[in-house]
Structure formats: structure tokens, C-alpha cells
Amino acid sequence: MARSTSKDAQDLFRALWSAYSATPTNLKIIDLYVMYAVFTALIQVVYMAMVGSFPFNSFLSGVLSCVGTAVLAVCLRIQVNKENKEFKDLAPERAFADFVLCNLVLHLVIMNFLVG
Amino acid sequence: MAASSKPGSPRPPPSSSSSMAQDLFNNFSFSKTLKLKTKQQELLIRVTVLTLIYILAFITRLFSVLRYESMIHEFDPYFNYRTTLYLTKNGFAEFWNWFDSESWYPLGRIIGGTLYPGLMLTAAALYWVLRFLRFAVHIREVCVLTAPFFASNTTLVAYFFGKEIWDSGAGIVAAALIAICPGYISRSVAGSYDNEGVAIFALLLTFYLFVKAVNTGSLAWALASAFGYFYMVSAWGGYVFIINLVPLYVLVLLVTGRYSLRLYVAYNCMYVVGMLLAMQIRFVGFQHVQSGEHMAAMGVFFLLQVFFFLDWVRHLLSDAKLFEAFLRITVTGAVSVGAIALGVGTASGYISPWTGRFYSLLDPTYAKDHIPIIASVSEHQPTAWSSFMFDFHILLILFPAGLYFCFKRLSDATIFIVMYGLTSMYFAGVMVRLILVATPAVCLISAIAVSATVKNLTRLVRSQSQAVQSGSSKGASTAKSSSKGVIDNSQPFQRNGAILLLLGAFYLLTRYAIHCTWVTSEAYSSPSIVLAARGAHGNRVIFDDYREAYFWLRQNTPPDAKVMSWWDYGYQITAMGNRTVIVDNNTWNNTHIATVGRAMSSYEDEAYEIMRSLDVDYVLVVFGGVTGYSSDDINKFLWMVRIGGGVFPVIKEPDYLVNGEYRVDKGAAPKMLNCLMYKLSYYRFGELTTEYGKPPGFDRARGVEIGNKDIKLEYLEEAFTTQNWIVRIYKVKPPKNRW
Numbered sequence: 112m113a114r115s116t117s118k119d120a121q122d123l124f125r126a127l128w129s130a131y132s133a134t135p136t137n138l139k140i141i142d143l144y145v146m147y148a149v150f151t152a153l154i155q156v157v158y159m160a161m162v163g164s165f166p167f168n169s170f171l172s173g174v175l176s177c178v179g180t181a182v183l184a185v186c187l188r189i190q191v192n193k194e195n196k197e198f199k200d201l202a203p204e205r206a207f208a209d210f211v212l213c214n215l216v217l218h219l220v221i222m223n224f225l226v227g
Numbered sequence: 228m229a230a231s232s233k234p235g236s237p238r239p240p241p242s243s244s245s246s247m248a249q250d251l252f253n254n255f256s257f258s259k260t261l262k263l264k265t266k267q268q269e270l271l272i273r274v275t276v277l278t279l280i281y282i283l284a285f286i287t288r289l290f291s292v293l294r295y296e297s298m299i300h301e302f303d304p305y306f307n308y309r310t311t312l313y314l315t316k317n318g319f320a321e322f323w324n325w326f327d328s329e330s331w332y333p334l335g336r337i338i339g340g341t342l343y344p345g346l347m348l349t350a351a352a353l354y355w356v357l358r359f360l361r362f363a364v365h366i367r368e369v370c371v372l373t374a375p376f377f378a379s380n381t382t383l384v385a386y387f388f389g390k391e392i393w394d395s396g397a398g399i400v401a402a403a404l405i406a407i408c409p410g411y412i413s414r415s416v417a418g419s420y421d422n423e424g425v426a427i428f429a430l431l432l433t434f435y436l437f438v439k440a441v442n443t444g445s446l447a448w449a450l451a452s453a454f455g456y457f458y459m460v461s462a463w464g465g466y467v468f469i470i471n472l473v474p475l476y477v478l479v480l481l482v483t484g485r486y487s488l489r490l491y492v493a494y495n496c497m498y499v500v501g502m503l504l505a506m507q508i509r510f511v512g513f514q515h516v517q518s519g520e521h522m523a524a525m526g527v528f529f530l531l532q533v534f535f536f537l538d539w540v541r542h543l544l545s546d547a548k549l550f551e552a553f554l555r556i557t558v559t560g561a562v563s564v565g566a567i568a569l570g571v572g573t574a575s576g577y578i579s580p581w582t583g584r585f586y587s588l589l590d591p592t593y594a595k596d597h598i599p600i601i602a603s604v605s606e607h608q609p610t611a612w613s614s615f616m617f618d619f620h621i622l623l624i625l626f627p628a629g630l631y632f633c634f635k636r637l638s639d640a641t642i643f644i645v646m647y648g649l650t651s652m653y654f655a656g657v658m659v660r661l662i663l664v665a666t667p668a669v670c671l672i673s674a675i676a677v678s679a680t681v682k683n684l685t686r687l688v689r690s691q692s693q694a695v696q697s698g699s700s701k702g703a704s705t706a707k708s709s710s711k712g713v714i715d716n717s718q719p720f721q722r723n724g725a726i727l728l729l730l731g732a733f734y735l736l737t738r739y740a741i742h743c744t745w746v747t748s749e750a751y752s753s754p755s756i757v758l759a760a761r762g763a764h765g766n767r768v769i770f771d772d773y774r775e776a777y778f779w780l781r782q783n784t785p786p787d788a789k790v791m792s793w794w795d796y797g798y799q800i801t802a803m804g805n806r807t808v809i810v811d812n813n814t815w816n817n818t819h820i821a822t823v824g825r826a827m828s829s830y831e832d833e834a835y836e837i838m839r840s841l842d843v844d845y846v847l848v849v850f851g852g853v854t855g856y857s858s859d860d861i862n863k864f865l866w867m868v869r870i871g872g873g874v875f876p877v878i879k880e881p882d883y884l885v886n887g888e889y890r891v892d893k894g895a896a897p898k899m900l901n902c903l904m905y906k907l908s909y910y911r912f913g914e915l916t917t918e919y920g921k922p923p924g925f926d927r928a929r930g931v932e933i934g935n936k937d938i939k940l941e942y943l944e945e946a947f948t949t950q951n952w953i954v955r956i957y958k959v960k961p962p963k964n965r966w
Contacts, residue, residue: 224506
């Protein structure tokens with residue numbers, strides 16, 4: 112039983128890996144950015160667990176900036192991905208401009224929230 | 228009409244409203260001289276109608292300004308006015324960090340951190356813009372007219388929202404309906420300078436921008452909806468409705484299988500950026516991550532991540548079996564992690580439970596037993612059918628019709644408006660005040676019904692008449708005219724029936740307009756601070772007693788005098804009388820209010836001890852016995868007893884009742900006849916004859932002769948009684964010399 116589940120897991124992993132390798136490079140770069148942002152958020156959570164959550168607004172703004180930019184990057188990836196039929200009319204430059212604008216607003220709010 | 232279309236020319240698009248309009252225009256030579264095309268004519272009509280609706284929404288709210296004067300109404304608006312005045316005088320930094328020592332003596336109130344600043348900032352911004360343009364307006368005028376201005380803006384948003392959900396015809400009808408709907412007018416007349424005036428605009432704007440974002444999948448629209456949400460959070464505590472309705476909507480879309488990547492983009496951007504913006508308001512603080520009322524949004528956020536992650540993996544994996552295994556692992560993992568987090572958070576108290584204000588919406592009986600202050604507010608009572616009819620009129624019957632049309636043509640946008648309509652109608656049934664939140668939904672859905680019905684009927688009239696006029700010589704140029712030509716022979720009265728129904732619809736809408744204007748004029752345009760009545764000869768009699776009393780306070784008492792009254796009048800006393808009060812309408816400290824309630828319900832000597840401990844110099848009571856004014860303190864007295872008794876068990880409600888009945892005449896309970904409130908209300912009243920043929924001391928509000936006419940005050944003395952005895956002010960005597 113254990114051997115079949117581990118074999119299943121290996122098959123699953125290999126299938127995922129091979130399917131993922133087929134994605135275009137620009138999407139892989141975005142995925143890397145998302146991973147980086149989530150990883151940074153995790154580090155901040157671990158740090159908060161160690162030293163406590165005061166001041167809470169700084170912790171929240173740090174974590175939410177990482178989560179926010181990750182989520183926005185995923186939205187960008189969705190809009191730029193050529194396989195998505197719904198967004199085929201959307202120019203990738205427009206998607207990127209929206210992404211930059213949203214990140215700008217996000218980080219301005221973060222900077223206001225970080226201190227007070 | 229036949230002359231305008233050349234033979235063989237393609238027919239205009241099947242928009243019967245535009246072709247009707249074209250015909251109407253061609254009847255006037257105006258458009259012929261301008262040579263406007265159909266599309267331009269339609270645009271001209273639309274812009275003209277919207278402009279008229281904009282102006283109508285503004286002027287229908289001006290009744291009280293025309294009848295009385297330009298003043299702030301009611302109680303809460305006076306606080307908003309005072310804070311706006313402070314903001315314009317001292318600037319934003321002072322306002323944001325304001326600690327007010329003039330209310331809730333001796334506790335004070337952190338105003339900067341306990342108010343929703345949206346309304347004040349909006350009015351101040353308008354004031355500064357007008358001043359910059361060299362219009363020398365007073366801030367009070369701006370405050371009085373802020374609500375009608377934003378009501379006009381709401382009609383524009385309703386137009387765009389209707390256009391997004393259905394089409395531009397429905398948008399125009401929605402704008403027209405919401406411009407005069409009494410449910411909205413009640414809280415947005417000129418002078419009603421309250422949060423809801425701006426908040427309904429923000430609510431509708433947020434919903435419109437969100438639905439637009441879901442329809443287009445654009446990050447820019449989602450960002451705009453996040454800003455709309457920020458404005459709503461800054462304006463009103465009812466933003467909790469948005470932060471719960473939108474996740475519920477996302478959940479419904481997921482469950483019904485209508486999800487798409489546009490939904491992901493719209494919700495995520497709005498939630499993250501909106502949450503961050505909302506946390507900038509000090510009063511809201513960290514509630515978005517710590518309060519039970521906001522957890523639904525967070526839960527749906529995580530659910531969306533998991534859901535779309537699984538969707539993406541399924542898209543990557545071509546093999547179904549492998550995916551199933553992956554699915555099982557991920558789902559069990561995610562659900563268990565979520566459940567554990569929620570459980571730990573709630574059990575440890577980190578996630579605070581629903582506050583009483585919102586919990587009483589889900590369980591209407593909660594407030595009566597546990598929180599008497601919330602239960603005592605008249606706006607928080609359950610709604611009667613008469614209130615629904617009064618505030619909505621024909622919209623009440625058009626609402627189910629509109630729901631039917633929405634279900635016939637389901638889309639993401641119509642699902643949203645149906646959900647908004649149903650949830651808001653439920654809450655409107657629980658609490659009278661929330662009819663206001665339901666009004667935009669009811670107007671939009673009814674507009675869909677009206678627009679779709681009128682469109683169908685006019686299409687019937689148009690094609691019938693065209694089939695009749697063009698005869699059978701043309702080949703069928705459109706399927707419609709041919710089908711109409713087929714049934715033309717069998718139902719010659721169909722056109723007449725359609726015309727009749729159109730006239731009926733027109734009649735209904737006319738009655739609606741008449742009803743709305745009548746309601747606005749009679750019921751919702753009274754300032755509450757100035758009372759009016761009809762004299763014996765039909766002339767209008769104005770009772771301006773409140774302002775008389777507050778200005779007496781302002782001019783005849785020392786500047787550091789402290790005034791004790793029931794909490795209803797606190798805001799008005801600080802705003803107009805400019806004196807420190809003990810409790811006011813913010814009702815944030817129940818024990819302090821209960822102390823005042825206990826003082827009012829005790830015998831004079833016990834009350835004197837309490838008043839000395841609070842440094843009270845003056846006591847203010849409102850008395851309606853001479854004028855028959857029924858919202859006075861004697862009628863509110865039982866609530867004082869209940870609230871006081873809730874904290875101090877020495878006050879027992881049965882002591883003031885006789886056989887469960889509340890009386891003030893000879894048969895009243897002895898504690899009632901000698902408590903402070905009774906004495907202060909009826910001092911010297913026993914000598915006054917109020918009505919012809921009745922004995923002296925006849926209380927016109929209760930309709931009885933009072934029981935204790937010979938009242939002597941030992942520790943207080945009468946300082947001022949207004950002209951019609953409505954407001955009575957007493958001075959607290961300093962303690963006697965010891966020998």
C-alpha cells in the first residue's frame with residue numbers, strides 16, 4: 112500500500128514538474144516573484160512568533176505588503192497568460208501598467224500604516 | 228411614421244425607445260433643423276433626463292429649508308456639525324488628534340479616534356473648494372446642503388449601475404426612482420447632516436465599481452472599488468454590510484459554477500487594498516483581522532486562493548486520476564488548517580465575537596434582553612408593513628417583478644443585485660433604520676421591472692403599428708414584423724391592450740411621484756429641533772423652545788458649567804449651548820448613562836448626592852405637558868429606569884408602575900410621584916391651566932391630571948423655563964452651610 116502511494120506521489124510530482132516546465136519564461140519569472148513575496152511573508156510571521164507582535168500595525172503592514180504584492184502578481188500572471196481566453200483582448204502593457212499602479216497604491220498605504 | 232422610413236431601408240436597431248424618441252423628435256421641427264442622427268438624439272434625451280433627475284433629487288430635499296430656515300436637524304447632525312466646525316477652524320492634524328473634554332464629564336472623549344471622519348472631511352473639502360473659488364459661504368450652509376448634493380450624485384451612480392446590470396433604460400428609471408424614494412430621503416434631507424447622507428452614495432459607488440470589475444476583470448476597476456470601499460469605511464459603520472455581502476456573493480458564484488478568473492482578479496485586489504486602506508481609519512483599527520464580523524471576507528480570500536490554485540493544477544495535469552489524489556490531499560489539508568485557525572482564534576478570544584449592534588440584526592431578541600440602550604432607540608425597532616408601504620409605495624410590488632426579470636436573464640451582475648436586494652430586505656425587516664440600505668437595491672430591481680415591461684409593451688405597440696402600416700406587401704425584413712404580421716389577424720386588440728397597460732404603468736408611476744413628494748413634505752422635512760403646529764385659526768405656530776433654552780444656557784451660565792440631561796440632548800447642548808455635558812448621544816459608556824438614569828429616578832436627596840459627585844451645575848429636562856409634545860422625558864422615563872436599573876439594582880422598574888401600568892395621575896406609584904424627574908417636570912405645573920374646561924395641572928401629553936401638584940424643591944431651584952414649557956432648566960444649589 113505504502114509503495115503504491117509513494118509511487119503515486121512520485122508520478123504526481125513528475126507530471127506536475129513536466130507540465131510546469133512547459134510554461135513560458137515570462138510566466139515563470141512572475142511565479143518566482145510570487146514565491147519570493149510569500150517566502151518573505153513567512154519569514155516575517157516566524158519573526159513575529161519569536162519576538163511578539165508589538166507594534167501590530169508594523170507587523171500587519173509588512174505581511175500585507177508581501178501578500179498584497181504576491182496576489183497582484185498572480186493577477187498579472189492571469190492577465191498576461193496567453194491561454195486565458197477571457198483576457199485575450201487585453202494588451203500585456205495595459206496589464207503591467209495596472210499592476211504597477213496597484214502596487215504603487217499598495218505601498219503608499221503601507222508606508223503610511225507602517226509608522227502610525 | 229411611415230414617411231420617415233424609406234422602402235427597402237434597413238430598420239433601426241430594435242430599441243423601441245430610440246425609435247419612439249426619433250418619432251417624437253421628428254414631430255417637432257427642432258431636431259430636423261439640427262439634423263441629428265438617432266444615436267445623437269438618444270444621447271441628447273438621456274443627458275437631458277439625467278440632468279433633470281439630478282436637479283429634482285436636490286430640490287425635493289429642500290422643503291425644510293424653505294419652510295423654516297437653513298439649520299441642522301435632529302441630534303446626531305449637531306455633533307457632526309461641531310466636529311466639522313472644529314476641523315475647518317483648526318485643521319486636519321488637530322482634528323485627527325482631538326480629545327474633547329466638554330462631553331462625558333469627567334471622562335472626556337477621544338473624538339479623533341472614535342468617529343467616522345468621511346462626512347466631516349467631505350463637507351470641509353467642499354467648503355475649502357468653494358472658499359477657494361471666492362464664494363463666501365458659511366460652513367453651516369455647506370453642511371446643510373451636503374446630503375442633497377450627494378443624493379444627486381447617487382442618482383448618477385444608480386444610472387451607471389443600472390446600465391451595467393441591465394441596460395441604459397433601466398439605468399434612467401433607477402435614477403428617477405431613487406431620486407425621490409422616501410426611504411432614502413428620510414435620512415438625506417437638507418439639514419440632516421448625518422453619515423448616511425454620504426454613506427449611501429459610497430455604498431452604491433463601491434458596489435457599482437465592484438460589479439464593473441467583475442464584469443471586465445480589470446485591475447484598475449478593482450482598485451477603484453477598493454477606494455470606494457475606503458470612502459465607505461470612512462463614512463459609516465454600516466460598511467460591515469459590504470465586507471460581508473461581497474464575500475457571500477463570491478461564494479454564491481463559486482457554488483453555482485459561475486466563477487471565472489475575472490472574479491479572482493476583482494475580489495483579491497479589492498480585498499487586500501481595501502482592507503489596508505480601511506485600517507487607516509483609527510476608529511476601525513485592526514478590526515479587519517481581529518473581529519468576527521470581518522472573518523467571512525478573510526475566509527473567502529483564502530478559499531479563493533485554494534480554489535484557483537486547484538483549478539490551475541487541474542489545468543496543468545492532463546491525467547484526471549493523479550489530479551484527484553492531489554485534490555483530496557490539498558482540500559483536506561486546507562480545510563483542516565482553516566478550521567483549526569478559526570477555532571483557536573475564536574476560543575482564545577483573539578477573534579472577537581460579533582458586537583451587540585450587529586448581533587441583534589441576526590437575533591432580533593438579543594438587544595431587548597441584554598443591551599437596553601440599543602433596544603431603546605426608536606429607529607432600531609422591527610419594521611411594520613405600514614413603514615414599508617410608506618417608504619417604498621409601488622416599489623414594493625415591483626420588487627418581486629424585478630426579481631423575476633433578473634432570474635430570467637442571469638448574469639454575474641444580476642446575481643449580485645438579487646443578493647443585495649434579498650439580504651438588505653431581510654435586514655430592513657429587522658430594523659426600521661435599515662430601510663435606507665435596502666432602498667438602492669429596491670429601486671434598481673424595480674427599475675429593471677419597469678424598464679423591461681415598458682420595453683416589451685412599446686415593442687408590441689411599435690411592431691403592431693408597423694405591421695398594420697406597412698401592410699403585407701413587403702417581404703419579411705425582420706422576423707419580428709413577420710411574426711407580428713402572422714398574429715396580427717388573430718389578436719387585433721393586442722395593440723390596444725398594450726397601450727392600455729402602458730397608460731396603467733404611467734398612472735402607477737405618477738401616483739408614486741405624488742406619494743413621494745407628499746411623504747417628503749409631510750413626514751421627513753421636520754427639523755425636530757423646531758416644532759410646528761396649527762393654531763386655532765389655522766395659522767402656523769412655531770415652537771422654538773429648544774434653541775431658546777440652549778442659547779439661554781450659552782448666555783447666562785458660567786463657561787465651565789456642567790449640564791446634566793438625558794443623553795438625547797447631549798450633542799445639541801454642546802453644539803449650541805457650548806457647555807460641558809455629562810452624557811451625550813455617543814452612548815459609549817453605559818455605566819455613566821446609568822448613573823444619570825439613576826439620578827433621574829431617585830428621590831431628590833439621593834439624586835443630589837449623585838449630582839454633587841458629578842459636579843453638576845444645571846439639570847435640563849424636556850417636558851411636553853403644556854404643548855402636548857409627546858417625545859418628552861416623562862415618556863422616555865421608563866427607559867431611564869431600565870438602563871439605570873441594569874447597572875444599579877437599587878432601581879427597580881416595578882416601583883414606578885401600578886399593576887404594570889405607567890401612570891402619572893393620582894393613582895401613580897409613590898416613588899414615581901416623588902422622583903427627581905417627576906418633580907423637575909411638573910414643578911409649578913399644578914398652578915397652570917393648560918386647556919379650557921380642564922382642571923389646572925392637566926398634562927396634555929398624557930391626557931391626565933397630574934397626581935402630585937404641590938411640589939417643593941429642596942436642593943435645586945428653577946433657573947429657566949422656555950416660553951411653552953418644553954425645556955426646563957434647574958440650577959443645583961451648593962451645599963448648605965454647616966450650621
